Amino acid sequence: MCGIVGYTGTNQAAPILLDGLGKLEYRGYDSAGIAIRNGEELAEVVKSTGKLRSLIEKTDSGRTLAGTCGIGHTRWATHGEPSQTNAHPHVSGNCSGSGSGQVESEVVGVHNGIIENYLELKEKLLRHGYQFYSDTDTEVVVKLIDYYYKKYKIGPVDAINRTLVRVRGTYALALMFRDYPGEIYAARKDAPMIIGITNGESYLASDVPALLNYTRNVYYIDNMQIARLLPGEVHFFDLNGDEVSLESTEITWDAKSAEKNGFEHFMIKEIYEQPDAVRDTLTSLIVDGRISLKDTGLDEDVLKSVSSFRIVACGSAWHVGMAAQYILEDMTGVPVRVELASEYRYRKILPQERELLIVISQSGETADSLAALRKAKDLGVRTLAVVNVVGSTIAREADHVLYTHAGPEIAVATTKAYSSQLIAMYCLAIQTAYDLGRIDDEKYAYYLSELNTIPEKIVRILEEKERIQWFAAKYSNARDIFYIGRGLDYAISLEGSLKAKEISYVHSEAYAAGELKHGTISLIEENVLVIGVLTQDDLFEKTVSNMVECKARGAYLMALTTYGNYNAEDSASFTVYVPKTDPHFMASLAVVPLQLLGYYIGVARGLDVDKPRNLAKSVTVE
Numbered sequence: 001m002c003g004i005v006g007y008t009g010t011n012q013a014a015p016i017l018l019d020g021l022g023k024l025e026y027r028g029y030d031s032a033g034i035a036i037r038n039g040e041e042l043a044e045v046v047k048s049t050g051k052l053r054s055l056i057e058k059t060d061s062g063r064t065l066a067g068t069c070g071i072g073h074t075r076w077a078t079h080g081e082p083s084q085t086n087a088h089p090h091v092s093g094n095c096s097g098s099g100s101g102q103v104e105s106e107v108v109g110v111h112n113g114i115i116e117n118y119l120e121l122k123e124k125l126l127r128h129g130y131q132f133y134s135d136t137d138t139e140v141v142v143k144l145i146d147y148y149y150k151k152y153k154i155g156p157v158d159a160i161n162r163t164l165v166r167v168r169g170t171y172a173l174a175l176m177f178r179d180y181p182g183e184i185y186a187a188r189k190d191a192p193m194i195i196g197i198t199n200g201e202s203y204l205a206s207d208v209p210a211l212l213n214y215t216r217n218v219y220y221i222d223n224m225q226i227a228r229l230l231p232g233e234v235h236f237f238d239l240n241g242d243e244v245s246l247e248s249t250e251i252t253w254d255a256k257s258a259e260k261n262g263f264e265h266f267m268i269k270e271i272y273e274q275p276d277a278v279r280d281t282l283t284s285l286i287v288d289g290r291i292s293l294k295d296t297g298l299d300e301d302v303l304k305s306v307s308s309f310r311i312v313a314c315g316s317a318w319h320v321g322m323a324a325q326y327i328l329e330d331m332t333g334v335p336v337r338v339e340l341a342s343e344y345r346y347r348k349i350l351p352q353e354r355e356l357l358i359v360i361s362q363s364g365e366t367a368d369s370l371a372a373l374r375k376a377k378d379l380g381v382r383t384l385a386v387v388n389v390v391g392s393t394i395a396r397e398a399d400h401v402l403y404t405h406a407g408p409e410i411a412v413a414t415t416k417a418y419s420s421q422l423i424a425m426y427c428l429a430i431q432t433a434y435d436l437g438r439i440d441d442e443k444y445a446y447y448l449s450e451l452n453t454i455p456e457k458i459v460r461i462l463e464e465k466e467r468i469q470w471f472a473a474k475y476s477n478a479r480d481i482f483y484i485g486r487g488l489d490y491a492i493s494l495e496g497s498l499k500a501k502e503i504s505y506v507h508s509e510a511y512a513a514g515e516l517k518h519g520t521i522s523l524i525e526e527n528v529l530v531i532g533v534l535t536q537d538d539l540f541e542k543t544v545s546n547m548v549e550c551k552a553r554g555a556y557l558m559a560l561t562t563y564g565n566y567n568a569e570d571s572a573s574f575t576v577y578v579p580k581t582d583p584h585f586m587a588s589l590a591v592v593p594l595q596l597l598g599y600y601i602g603v604a605r606g607l608d609v610d611k612p613r614n615l616a617k618s619v620t621v622e
């Protein structure tokens with residue numbers, strides 16, 4: 001989704017903003033722009049469509065723009081096609097053209113999110129003589145601020161406040177006012193926005209990686225709060241315009257972790273970071289040989305009292321939930337239901353008494369997951385967030401938070417965050433099972449020792465990547481890929497299939513193997529690739545039978561199984577082996593070859609795997 005950056009200080013702003021926008025490219029965008037103030041002069045707005053590179057070229061890496069204060073934006077189109085006119089920043093002045101250059105304007109702004117009632121507000125502004133050059137909701141909100149600013153002759157904070165109570169939707173806004181040189185104003189509702197302060201410099205960004213090169217000292221601005229940034233200082237205000245104080249937080253991620261460090265893509269780098277991500281998450285949760293959920297506030301009494309778990313999430317995080325369902329139910333005996341957050345939020349929910357609702361999210365900002373969390377809270381349900389980004393909205397609003405330690409994940413296709421989320425869910429399942437008396441000390445110790453072997457086993461799988469790379473190149477033109485499995489293997493198939501389709505644009509489906517005969521097998525024909533996931537020994541033969549049925553209809557078979565199951569080769573033409581661990585934890589190992597397969601098919605097809613078309617890293621709008 002859109003990215004926002006801002007800077008005010010003593011250095012030239014444009015190069016800093018372009019650098020920050022570069023760090024947010026991974027979020028997905030179709031156009032970009034910056035607005036720079038040089039002292040008292042009007043803001044200079046420069047925008048371009050396509051890649052950030054064209055904005056960088058247009059401004060000679062920012063050198064052509066003098067000024068030490070500015071805002072920047074990468075746009076992921078919602079209202080209006082991707083074009084220079086619709087690109088941000090937007091200006092309050094009436095102008096023809098695309099709103100670029102030095103437009104006579106009181107207010108200049110950028111926005112992430114959606115203003116739902118923008119048409120109604122636009123009509124009001126048209127009646128008051130405003131003209132519009134773009135199709136965006138952002139231009140409407142910038143002009144509405146200008147309207148209140150002039151009508152009531154009030155300051156920026158009050159003008160923004162009056163606007164916030166009129167707009168419906170989600171937003172993060174960064175604004176500059178002509179009468180306030182060197183100042184940036186920011187506000188948010190349900191869209192991320194963080195502020196970093198160092199000596200004499202202030203930074204603003206919609207996501208942490210944009211700030212990592214400059215500061216670790218950040219403020220998480222709250223919903224419906226306004227921030228006023230001056231060089232090296234920031235002030236916060238509530239909806240009444242009263243100043244409020246916020247605590248700053250230290251970010252522990254290091255800047256290098258958000259760089260490619262010699263890898264061709266972030267995705268492959270992050271695949272390789274999985275042993276560390278898993279180890280770091282384990283280390284945060286296992287202290288002196290015991291799982292410690294102390295930091296989450298989930299103590300033994302709470303865990304023992306849970307009558308049912310409900311997991312809500314989107315995309316790969318939902319796939320973690322699907323895997324966790326098998327593990328939690330099997331270990332704890334407590335019923336588990338897994339739901340897509342986008343479905344949960346709009347249907348009638350009959351919560352169980354003492355239900356624990358778990359929201360899984362890497363970003364902690366996914367709009368549907370956040371809405372589901374809030375709905376659960378409104379229903380009086382206890383909530384736990386399993387989140388990677390510290391201080392994100394979901395983390396702050398949930399009753400309990402269990403942080404994963406994947407570090408910054410930049411590639412749109414999640415890999416290391418998925419693996420860390422699995423670890424968090426295993427630990428929750430093991431501890432609940434223990435507290436409920438379902439497993440004894442010996443079993444508990446066995447599970448923990450198995451978990452500790454996972455990082456090293458992932459390293460071993462990665463050492464064999466060439467075979468998968470070769471196979472991916474061979475099948476990069478496959479028209480369809482079907483991933484099939486039963487039980488936990490079905491959950492693994494879901495993630496494998498998503499990795500293929502989102503990165504390589506090859507059509508793929510994941511099916512519960514036993515479900516094929518109920519319709520889908522009609523799609524199996526010559527040259528369709530069928531990947532059987534076979535990590536659960538008790539289901540091995542059943543799934544192999546389904547694979548053989550596909551082979552009989554012309555499919556090419558790949559098997560993914562554990563060392564020792566060599567009879568998979570009797571049926572499959574290509575077999576990938578991974579080390580064994582306890583069956584509950586097999587997703588952590590089996591997913592790695594499937595991530596590599598999706599990645600290498602995308603690479604073989606010449607695609608930009610870090611920025612797949614139409615996708616955004618963090619889906620902050622519905």
Ligand code: M6R
Nearest residue numbers: 315316317361362363366413414
């Ligand atoms: O940030 P979240 O974990 O809430 O994101 C959820 C999904 O948008 C995300 O997992 C998405 O499906 C990824 N592109 C998968 O690789």
